[in-house]
Amino acid sequence: MPPTPQSPFRALADPTRRDILKHLATQDMTIAQVAQNFDMTRAAVKKHLTVLNDGGLITVRARGREKINAINKDGFAPIFDWLSYFDQFWDDKLDALKSAIEATEAKKKDRPNDQHDD
Amino acid sequence: MPPTPQSPFRALADPTRRDILKHLATQDMTIAQVAQNFDMTRAAVKKHLTVLNDGGLITVRARGREKINAINKDGFAPIFDWLSYFDQFWDDKLDALKSAIEATEAKKKDRPNDQHDD
DNA sequence: TTTATATGAAACCTTATGGTATCATGTCAA
DNA sequence: TTGACATGATACCATAAGGTTTCATATAAA
Structure with a gap:
């Protein structure tokens, strides 16, 4: 099915x-x-x-x-897509998220093999 | 109430x-x-x-x-907060979102009064 | 004041949802 | 092959959800 x-x-x-x-x-x-x-x-x-x-x-x-x-x-893409519709109303929130993304990426650069196992 | x-x-x-x-x-x-x-x-x-x-x-x-x-x-903050928990597992998605944010911000700079209609 | 309008709230109906228990099936291990 | 184990599936139950209708109340307008 x-x-x-x-x-x-x-x-x-x-x-x-x-x-x-x-x-x-x-x-x-x-x-x-x-x-x-x-x-x-x-x-x-x-x-x-x-x-x-x-x-x-x-x-x-x-x-x-x-x-x-x-x-x-x-x-999760449909969720992000839907939320992105509101972008113009949420610039400050998105700015915060953007900062969070950058922080995460910086962290990853420190620990490139931080992985979950199956 | x-x-x-x-x-x-x-x-x-x-x-x-x-x-x-x-x-x-x-x-x-x-x-x-x-x-x-x-x-x-x-x-x-x-x-x-x-x-x-x-x-x-x-x-x-x-x-x-x-x-x-x-x-x-x-x-909507709790939603973003919850989603951010998964940041480390979704870097490519977040990269796409980050791009979308930047695109939105660039667009706003061009057309500060851009409004969507249904 | 009287009447119209915008909302609030309650009663009610149907279906969806989140849970249970029970049994059937498929696969692993002796 | 036999027994244990992981999952699938069904029936069943109580409550939540999404909708309607109806009536009450508060404010606006004549």
Whole structure:
């Protein structure tokens, strides 16, 4: 079944799903691994992962009987695109973000191999 | 009653509310004015405006019997803050955004009164 | 003051959402 | 092959969400 495309905004609406993304940002994880971080059943976590996948915010690949969930940075593009519509109203916010980006890049220059592992 | 603080992410989850924000970006509007742009009752639009207000994405001020709804750019800060957590994983996306910011700023310098219409 | 207008609020309906429990299926390991 | 394990899928439940209608209230205009 092809993943039902849906707005990533809906996927971000739930705090549990936002938490899941933060966990997945540190490393790719199986469903069970994700579920370990939450006080709910694996089935519930799996549902959240389905919504995140439908929203394009994660990708899922099989590894034997396991499903490896990984953050999909490209899936966030629609969010940035939508936010950019407001650019002209938010110059100060964007300036701050721009500074943050530059700070991040400077940090990376210091530690070029700061990577997450799978 | 103080507006119930809530996640702006939830406020952005609904496409109608995202549309409302685009309209409010062009000009402040009364509830009735906002409702004119949608094929639903004023009461339904008012509910959406309440959610947007709870999420901090708009402000509401009274003008006589009217309520003027205005976009609240500061309300988007939590969204940028949250997204910035992922900076280290998204450098290319952020680079693109940075370019977009710079392009926007250059454009503003050229046409300081550039306004979009829907 | 009377009437029209703009909003507020409540009751109600339908569907979506977030959760559970249970069972089926596919894959790994003895 | 057999048993354990990771996931898939379904049924079910309670509540939230998005919408309507209706009525109340506050302000504007005659």
